[in-house]
Amino acid sequence: MADPGVPTAPAPTGQGFGRVLVAVYGLFALAATARSLVQIATKFDEAPVAYLLSAFAGIVYIVATVSLARGDATSRRLATVAISIELGGVLVVGTTSKLAPDAFPDATVWTGFGSGYGFVPLVLPLVGLWWLRHTRGSEGIVATTQ
Amino acid sequence: MTGPYATAIIVVALVLAMWAAVLVVLDRSPGRSLLIGGAILELLLVGFLIGGIVQMVQSDRTFARAEFVVYLLACAAIPPIGAVWASAEKTRAGTAVIALAFLITPIMVLRVQQVWAGPVG
Secondary structure (H helix, E strand, O other): OOOOOOOOOOOOOOHHHHHHHHHHHHHHHHHHHHHHHHHHHHHHHHHHHHHHHHHHHHHHHHHHHHHHHHHHHHHHHHHHHHHHHHHHHHHHHHHHHHHOOOOOOOOOOHHHHHHHHHHHHHHHHOOOHHHHHHHOOOOOHHHHOO | OOOOHHHHHHHHHHHHHHHHHHHHHHHOOOHHHHHHHHHHHHHHHHHHHEEEEEEEHHHOOOOOOHHHHHHHHHHHHHHHHHHHHHOOOHHHHHHHHHHHHHHHHHHHHHHHHHHOOOOOO
């Protein structure tokens, strides 16, 4: 462990374990975006809410992927915001889809807490936020408490 | 689309995924042979893409054609993207990215088959 008195710089978010995390985020960015683009282009009228939500999820995943891969100070903040939205999204959409299944005639990546994707969409934001915390170093803490 | 060619892709990809996973566990860098294995898989996937589009054009059936092409393209794109992203880091994490790319490939091939088989919707 580093001496708590000596500020340590934030570690890169796109290296080591972060490289695997970015790969998983990239995969979901691709899956959600490609799926929603096809759905919006071919059958938008069938389930507009679900398809727009898929597109929104895709954008959130793209922002998270790029900002985690870049990892500078601005990107860290952007990643934190995107991943928090992702966590909120999967919880709200997951709960809504359980309580009112009719609201989503077609599945999105967040339906049923991501059950269609092995619940990875539920676990991923938790891992992402943990990783941002794990790599932030102590400079961030010092900067926010002063 | 569901013939022996697609099955061969799934088997090759799973073997490569297991191979890469073993390298992750042993903390060894991917060698030349895994690279050649990946190149063979990629050739199979390019053949799958071309063959899939040819079969789609010749078919009169109704299925989600745009989705089908997108999934075929994704199949062929994932291993090279994984290789590039992994190559920047010669560690266990880089090898894990390669294992992930190989593991996703069979899932994508199954999705291609589902879209090919299923009706629009």
